[in-house]
Amino acid sequence: MSRLTSDFYKQDAVTVAEKLLGKTLVRALDDGTISQYTITETEAYLGEEDLACHASKGRTPRTEVMYGEGGHIYVYLIYGMYWMLNIVTGTVNHPEAVLIRGLDKIIGSGKVGRKLSIDKSFYGENITASSRIWINEAPDVLNITKASRIGIDYAGEEWKDKPWRFILTENEPK
DNA sequence: TGCACGATCTCG
């Protein structure tokens, strides 16, 4: 299994969000422990126009990394206690990102950040070169459910209902 | 310089 390269992350956020399903997220802790998780749920945030995307407020120290090239990590603290793990996608000056909402046996973006020991030190980390977090290639999956994004009612009618949440569903027995 | 709020979760 090989690590996904920067070309993969240069695609648009919606495409990357969908393709990340089934891929393997690898986390190497400081103590040497290596854990692998299958990505099961993602959400796409696409550009300044997307009122649900943090970059809709423009370029700030916090959103800066999203304006860079895809393949870097965007983390931020929400509700004062949860670190959200995002992967920047797209090209330079296109602020896009994919939120990792769920992994195998870990459902919920807040729990993902806690379980993987994510904090602000991961801000801007290059996920194609990091030695503590990366994503491995895996075959594309077919059972994908699309849904609207969570917790963004403030984004207005046009954006809050976009089907940009992707969920990997279990194979139904035949 | 202050304030209201958020891409959440847990407990009661």
Place this chain on the structure above:
DNA sequence: GAGATCGTGCAT
């Protein structure tokens, strides 16, 4: 159904 808890953006 409410509290925990704090960085950020915008108002003052």
